[in-house]
Amino acid sequence: MTFRQNMQGAKLVVKALEAEGVDTVFGYPGGAIMPLYDALLGSRLRHVLVRHEQAAALAADAYGRVTGRPGVCLATSGPGATNLITGIANAAMDSVPMVAITGQVASPLMGTDAFQEVDIYGISMPLVKHSFLPRNVDDLPRVISEAFTIARSGRPGPVLIDLPKDIALQSTAEPLRWEPSRPDPMHRPEAKPLSQARDMIMRSRRPVLYVGGGIRIARACQELRAFANATGIPVVTTLQGIGAVSGNARLNLGMLGMHGTKAANYAVHDCDLLIAIGARFDDRVTGKLAEFAPEAKVIHIDGDPAEVGKLKAVDCSITGDIKVALNFLHVQPHINEWVETCLQNKIDYAWRYDAPGDFVYAPAFIRQLSNYAGDDTIIACDVGQHQMWVAQHYQFSTPEHHLSSGGLGTMGYGLPAAIGACLAKPEARVICVSGDGSIMMNIQELATIKRYSLPVKVVLFDNQRLGMVRQWQELFFQERYSEVDLSDNPDFAAVANAFGMPSMTVSNRLEVMPAIERLINDDGPLFVHVLIDPQANVWPLVPPGKCNAQMMEAKVI
Amino acid sequence: MKFTLRVQMNNTEGVLERVLGRLRQRNFNICSLAADSSKCNSFMSARITVESERPMESALKQIGKLYDVTEVQLSEHETNNGYQHYEPAKTLEVCVSV
Known part of the structure; x- marks a missing residue:
């Protein structure tokens, strides 16, 4: 495409974003980014004005997770830019494609402690996949194109463009030609480890598929399900892998790790072959690493070579296109006895919803919601106990419908994520499941929901505590409760x-x-404030530093 | 263990900072550094000695992931019998950028 002569940098950025297929940007204006906001007027881009820049980045993150295309967020220099940082880190930790554009003070002022100047290029360096600081207006089309290429290629991630105000105001001296981004295709996995993996699977008697967020990133659900069905191997998923196989699939043993199911954790503990697919052996997954899958040989299939062998030695590594790898591994090992054991564990340790007491039992609420909501529902979680209850009890049919801040664990993710999801997929029902701690971190985004008349539903589980911290203080700090009491919460229904x-x-x-019926049937937004037991805990729980087979459970009264 | 990396990179703004930052972030302590840019100023090369309990492969892979790094190699590493030198430098794993 051609950018005409005398086009201002800011206009050029907007045109380049349009050429990249961007339809929605999340942001907040300010001094240094005013040229870009001026150029937005009359453009095809839909700008969503959030009420805090962190929400712009988190909404863009959710937009990226749902669509697979980079979410775009804008902020001004200084505090606007630093407020994006948590959202950028969130995207980096969960490998979400994102392009963040920050205004910067004019080039001659950079490095002089100018008003609202901050070195966001330097500050963001450990978090971004790459960053750009354009020094010439003619570089802008290339920079935008490269930013989108990098954000989407290989293992996706956030890219930052720090745009000095004078560059945004400069005009091009001559017409510019540039091609929009084209993500680099994943390389084909090598043949030798694929053959080795086939042999290892055939020889195994107790194999398990350990599935992570890489399946969502590669959009490889279909290939994973075909592989699982062809081999008959039981599946466990990480938090980000939830939905990669259907929640009610026969071979799905559920989430593994700290708050995983007993069936999943026992399967991994007892397996003789662990097939990790798009997963990174996170500490919340493995528990005590030395005792994670202690008897297993390991096959690791991943798009990022740097993940292979990072934490756990592997016997066979397959890097590159996950889909190609999975399609090559359709063998039929003799594992009937093992599968029966796993499925029997799934029955023996199935969730129970007959909790004693009168309080609303959050896991039962979530399971009922799951039963009635159907496949076209996206759940955007915050972080804490409710997040784990969603992971445990909601049955997802696809990973893009489960938005959860996994790597970074960002309290305050839920509301902005729901906004991002609602705009990314307007035909879906979007429900933010939050807690009384998390929701206050980005409560101002209720104003964004109102401004754009978004039909976002909120389910707020209120235990008047920072529940997860309270649980850990109860269990591991001798019930010495420190700063977890939120009993002076506002009247949330009135706030809504x-x-x-x-x-x-x-x-x-x-x-x-009746509340679930309204959540399903109401067309507009709805805020459901659910009072739950302040003493409720998430079970099971693998204590820190322990092996996954040593799960703590609720005391039976 | 101490080992030395040779890194070739495009000489873009802050590229050396990116490489050093990534090493520090991944627990590779920098012991010595020599870096220079090419005459045309388009490229930069660096020789970086680091110390860490983490595996050498991890440093190579993490640096290899940086977008502006075009090549990263292991040139020597400390063994029980002194230093093992690699001439030409040994590429343990070539990672494709992005």
Whole structure:
């Protein structure tokens, strides 16, 4: 495409974004990025004004997860830019494609401690996949194109463009030609390790598929399911892998790790072959690493060679295109006895929803919601106990419908993520599941929901505590509770109403089904405030430093 | 263990900072550094000695992932019998950028 002569840098950026197929950008204006905001007027881009830059980055993150295309966020220099940082880190940790554009003070002022100047190029360096600081207006088309190429290629991630104000105001001296981005294709895996993997699978008697977020990134659900069905190997998933196989699939043993199912953790502990696919042996998954899958040989299939052998030695590494690899591995090992053991564990340790007491039981609420909501529902979680209950009890049919801050564990992700998801996939029902700690971290985004009339639903589980921290203080700090009491929370239903959002409060079990019916049937937004037991814990729990087979459970009263 | 990397990179703004930052972030302590840019100023090469308990392969892979790094090689590493030198430098794993 051609950019005409005398086009201003800011206009050129907007045109280049349009050429990249961007339709939505999340942001907040300010001094140094004013040229870009001026150029947005009359463009095809839909700008979503959030109420804090962190929400712009987190909404762009969710947009990227749902669509697979880079989410775009804008902020001004200084505090605007630093406020993006948490969202950029969130995208980096969960390998989400993102392009963040920050305004910067004019080039002659850079390095002089100018008003709202901060070295965001330097600050963001450990977090981004790459970053650009354009010094010439003629570089801008190339920079935008490269930024999108890098964000989308290989293992996706965030890319930052720090745009000095004078460059945004400069005009091109002559017409510029540039091609929009084309992501580099993943290389084909080598033949030798693929053959080795086939042999290892055939020889195994107790294999397990350990599936992570790499399946969502590679959009390889179909290939994974075909591989699992062809081989008959049981599947366990990480938090980011949830939905890669259907929640109710026969061979799905559930999530593994710290709050994983007993069936999943026992399967991994007892397996003789662990096939890791798009997973990175995170500490929340492995527990005590030395005792993770202690008897297993390991095959690691991943798009990123740097993940192979990073934490766990592998016997066979396959890097490159996950889809190609999975399609090559359709063999039929003799594992009937093992599969029966795994499936029996799944029955023996199935979730129970008959919790004693009168409080609303959050896991039961989530399971009921899952039963009634259907496949066209996206759940955007915050971080904490409710996040683990969603992971455990909601049955997802695809990973793009489960938005959860895994690597970074960003409290405050839920509301912005719901906004990003709602704009990325307007036909889906979007429900933010949050806690009374998390929701306050980005509560201002209720204003964004109102501004754009988004039909976002919120389910707020309120235990008047920082529940996960409280649970750890109870279990591992001798019940010495430090700064976890939130009993002076605001009246959340009234807060929602103040932002123009209808609300209801659920305080006993009889009120659960009417609330779920409204969550399913109401067309507009709805805020459901659910009071739960302040003492409720997430079970099972692998204590820190322990092996995954040593799960703590609820005391039976 | 101590080992020395040779890194070739495009001489873009802050590229050396990126390489050094990545090493530090991944627990490779930098012991010595020599770097120079090409006459045309388009490229930069660096010889970096680091110390770490982490495997050498990890440093190579992590540096190899940086977009502006065009080549990273191991040139020597400390063994029980002194230093093992590699001439020409040994490429343990060539990672493709992005």
